[in-house]
Amino acid sequence: MKQLYILLVLVFGFSTLGFSQDKKADSLQLLLQQETKKDSLRVRRLLDVAYFQRTSDTKESGPLLEEAISISRELKDPFLEGVARRYLSQHYKRLGNFEENLREAIRSVELLDSIGASKQERMLSNSELAVSYQASNYLDRALEMTLRNLEEVKEDPVTPAKGRYYFDVGNAYNHLEDYSKAEAYYNQAISICEETNFIPGKMLMTGTLAAMYRVQKKYDAAKTKFNIALPYYTEIGDKRSIASVNYQLAMMESMQGNHAKSIPLYEKSLELYEEIGALYYRKQINQKLFVAYSILGDQNKAEAANIIYNETRDSIDSMEDRKRIAEMRTKYDTDKIAAQKQAAEARAALASEESKRNRNLLIGALIIAGLVFLSLLLYLGRIRATKKAELVTIELKETQKRLALEKQYRDSELKALKAQMNPHFIFNALNSIQEYIILNKKDLAGDYLGMFADLMRKYLRHSDAGSLTLQDEIESLQMYLDLEKLRFEETLMFTIEVSEEINKEITRIPTMLIQPYIENALKHGLLHKKDNRKLWITFTQKDNATILCSIEDNGVGRKKSAVLNSLSQKQHQSFATKATESRLDLLNYGKNRKIGVEIIDLFNEDETAKGTKVLLTIPTVTA
Structure with a gap:
């Protein structure tokens, strides 16, 4: 595209x-x-x-x-x-x-x-x-x-x-x-x-x-x-340029999610392209109108646009087929004229050599038959080769279209999951603020709300991006843990360390990848402890294109957490965990270098649980 x-x-x-x-x-x-x-x-x-x-x-x-x-x-x-x-x-x-x-x-x-x-x-x-x-x-x-x-x-x-x-x-x-x-x-x-x-x-x-x-x-x-x-x-009446500008503006509105605004721009562009006979753009714009109307729920208009798209595509393919047939007919007519000329020359030679008439007639007939047979074989072989090439081309185009649609679907699914993960943290944070207000802890509620607002601004700034720098991710995690520390009434201690060989300013990783695992460490590991809650987060360079993130807590461990959750009737899987697993599947789809997750249970010498460690292997991404 x-x-x-x-x-x-x-x-x-x-x-x-x-x-x-x-x-x-x-x-x-x-x-x-x-x-x-x-x-x-x-x-x-x-x-x-x-x-x-x-x-x-x-x-x-x-x-x-x-x-x-x-x-x-x-x-x-x-x-x-x-x-x-x-x-x-x-x-x-x-x-x-x-x-x-x-x-x-x-x-x-x-x-x-x-x-x-x-x-x-x-x-x-x-x-x-x-x-x-x-x-x-x-x-x-x-x-x-x-x-x-x-x-x-x-x-x-x-x-x-x-x-x-x-x-x-x-x-x-x-x-x-x-x-x-x-x-x-x-x-x-x-x-x-x-x-x-x-x-x-x-x-x-x-x-x-x-x-x-x-x-x-x-x-x-x-x-x-x-x-x-x-x-x-x-002003100068340049229809093609007017159409192109409206098309570009419409695509930008679509990319920003403003599908209702994009439709009038697409329709203006389509009107002008149809006036100048640009079939290719007629096909492209109707495809985009189909998507826009489908998203807005107007199925009648979406179906109408899809019908025009298919008709235009077939029309373009038909024009190409007619051109190929015309070329084949021209070649056939040329071969036919050449054969007729050879036949005429053979008859003239027979007339001038009456004494050798019978022998020359036989030779001429054999030559003509051989030429016709050879021409027929070549012609049929050319037709078969052309049809085979057309079938391969059609199959390739269909495969490319299917892969493009799959990619669009997975991209939209990925955006939906990211959009669901942000409200999950907002819900938890607002519950904490509500609790402070109910307990009449106005200062704590004010502090918590201020930090919460700062964090939301940062999340909103990165919400449309597929990746962010490691520095931005660390700042977001720092603010998030400061909020959680306030909720834990200062009984939570945490550290974030980054290896010197990592350039935090240019190293980029996928957004909203690390925070759900930290949330699990707090919710399932440290929440069940009364004091001395500790969390260690470290970033090290694994190789030139991969970093290793370690999240370690001194909580009660996964086994005891599962028992406690069972007693409290919390038998459902954490939403953040499900969302993160689905998002990892989408991020890893079709990639050679995949994001890896390893969860390690930590034990004391007497086999009692002393916490959990999560190791994230994260391939860096380009901007």
């Missing part, structure tokens, strides 16, 4: 397109109607009209560009054909057809390189090819090409074109997820556009920077940038 999140559109075209948007429509169409002769001038008019329609009538550009390519081939003009194929590559990109986008971009570069076209034209086609490589996930090739383009213009005067090449490098780093470098190149490109007063380029680059912020989950910054670009696109 990642290759579809940035708006990749061309900023620059022919210098002849310098008129206002309102005047261009009528004047260009009039010029095209006047140029009926199939020559280079008509090709240029076709390219001008197609370039103008790229933002308003995208689906109308395709036939114009196909005609431009056809005329260029008849004229044997590789320069015009190369430019026309670059425009056609951009057209396919806007429709979301990235396979055709890449094919046409490669052909454009080959044609312009073969004739030694001007530096500007070659670099424009190279730039388009770099964008196509990105869309097709050839990211290293894209970066290499954009850096080479930029190196050629670094010493050139400041122009909008120069800003475009900085923008291309930013896109390449963006796709490689090197966001700091991408942001630097984007900002430099925007500065060049501001310096040259090139507003279209500035708006495009601002929107792309906003899309990158969305991927980084910097939603406020992303929304700010999108809302800078959206009025401009609305």
Whole structure:
């Protein structure tokens, strides 16, 4: 999903397109109607009209560009054909057809390189090819090409074109997820556009920077940038860009759980994409509308969106099938013509050599039969191979879809468990505050409530994150144990130690992982002791990618705790324990390095229990 999140559109075209948007429509169409002769001038008019329609009538550009390519081939003009194929590559990109986008971009570069076209034209086609490589996930090739383009213009005067090449490098780093470098190149490109007063380029680059912020989950910054670009696109009537911005804003609302807000944005985007004939985005948006309506409980609209999604997907697949069949028919007709030509030549040879008629006739018949039989075998083999490849491709796509759905389900399940674990501690804390109030211990209630509020703020800050630094985790545990110490009336002693070889500021671990085990130590081990309650928490480095957390208490031990809980009719399993076990299963799902838990019962020399130790083996995670 990642290759579809940035708006990749061309900023620059022919210098002849310098008129206002309102005047261009009528004047260009009039010029095209006047140029009926199939020559280079008509090709240029076709390219001008197609370039103008790229933002308003995208689906109308395709036939114009196909005609431009056809005329260029008849004229044997590789320069015009190369430019026309670059425009056609951009057209396919806007429709979301990235396979055709890449094919046409490669052909454009080959044609312009073969004739030694001007530096500007070659670099424009190279730039388009770099964008196509990105869309097709050839990211290293894209970066290499954009850096080479930029190196050629670094010493050139400041122009909008120069800003475009900085923008291309930013896109390449963006796709490689090197966001700091991408942001630097984007900002430099925007500065060049501001310096040259090139507003279209500035708006495009601002929107792309906003899309990158969305991927980084910097939603406020992303929304700010999108809302800078959206009025401009609305003013010039750029339907595709308006649709894309609304789509990006809708996805951010969905990611933040604001599904009701996301739906109008999705619908606005869908309306515009349908106007310009972008089937790919019609499919994608209806899939997301299905999810949003399902979450909000509107099953009728969800089912309607799902029906449109399936119809669009089938339509796209059908278009690809028709294209493959047309190619097969062309090949068959070519083979058939060749066979007929050979038959005619054989008959002419028989007529010129009457004396050898019988022998030549037999030889000719055998040759024709062999060729037909061989052609039939090759043709049938090709059909079988094509069908087999199609079946493999379909099975692969279905497997990828199933795995993606499983991942979404497990991610949502994981978030639900985290959301359930936080209220569990809140319930216990509020019970303690209530107890102090009932006993008229106002000072203790006030202290407890203050510390509780600080801890809640910290939990809320990390609630949406999948991981946090070890320093943040230790601070949360310190505050939590201070609260519990107050509840235990100062009879609880605890220590938290971290090995010097661990960098607490950069080491990251999953959120809400350690606290439930500390809660169990307090509830089932130390709660049953009257005094001298002690708890030791230590963090040591096991290896470069793993830390070891030890939680040891001097409580009554698990066996006695179970007996005491049984006597008090507390025979249900702790919620925190069940939630933690479920969460561990989800965190470990599909991972090579898994979180390990080992519980050790501690005994004195006389075999009496002296506490419990829990060892957590925690693989560190990246931000």
